[in-house]
Structures are given as C-alpha cells and as structure tokens.
Amino acid sequence: MTLSCAYSHFIALRCQDSITYAGLRGSLVDARAQGMKRQRGVAAKMFSVLAEASINLEMICQGASELTVAIVIDGEQCDAAIKAVHDGMMFDD
Numbered sequence: 001m002t003l004s005c006a007y008s009h010f011i012a013l014r015c016q017d018s019i020t021y022a023g024l025r026g027s028l029v030d031a032r033a034q035g036m037k038r039q040r041g042v043a044a045k046m047f048s049v050l051a052e053a054s055i056n057l058e059m060i061c062q063g064a065s066e067l068t069v070a071i072v073i074d075g076e077q078c079d080a081a082i083k084a085v086h087d088g089m090m091f092d093d
Helices: 042-052 075-089
Strands: 003-005 009-021 024-034 057-062 068-073 090-092
Touching (some): 042 057, 042 075
Antiparallel strands (some): 009 024, 024 068, 057 068
C-alpha cells in the first residue's frame, strides 16, 4: 500500500523511541517523501497537524536531500504523533 497526501507522496513515516540528541531526550519522528523538495507547505502542514493534536516539537531537522523532515517530541507522544500526521495528511491510494 502506498500512502500519499495532497502535498507529496510519503515513502515512510516512522517514530523511534528513546533517543538522546543534542541533549534532548524523546522520540524521533521522521517523514520521508518524494516531491517534498519541490512542494511548498509540506513541513508547515505537518507542524500544524501536530500542533492541533497538542504535540510540542522539541527540535526540527531537515535532511540535506530535502526529502526528510524529522522532529523530536516527548517520548510518550510517539504513537499520537504518527496517528495525527497520518490522519491529518494522508489517505490510502
């Protein structure tokens, strides 16, 4: 099954629990998408969806390829973040 959204075609959406990065402890959520580099608003929509779900972003990173956006959140909100992004941005093809 391919997951896609109005902004881009997602290749992967995952959450890695219990990380420590730059002194922050939490979970790393990353979204990798084809077309993210060429489309405006993908990260903004992701951040808005997470804010609506009351998920605070501790840190935001973007890969050099501009195909991945990663965030660090509270470790206990990993499942909620994945669900919020999935429900807020994607639909099954």
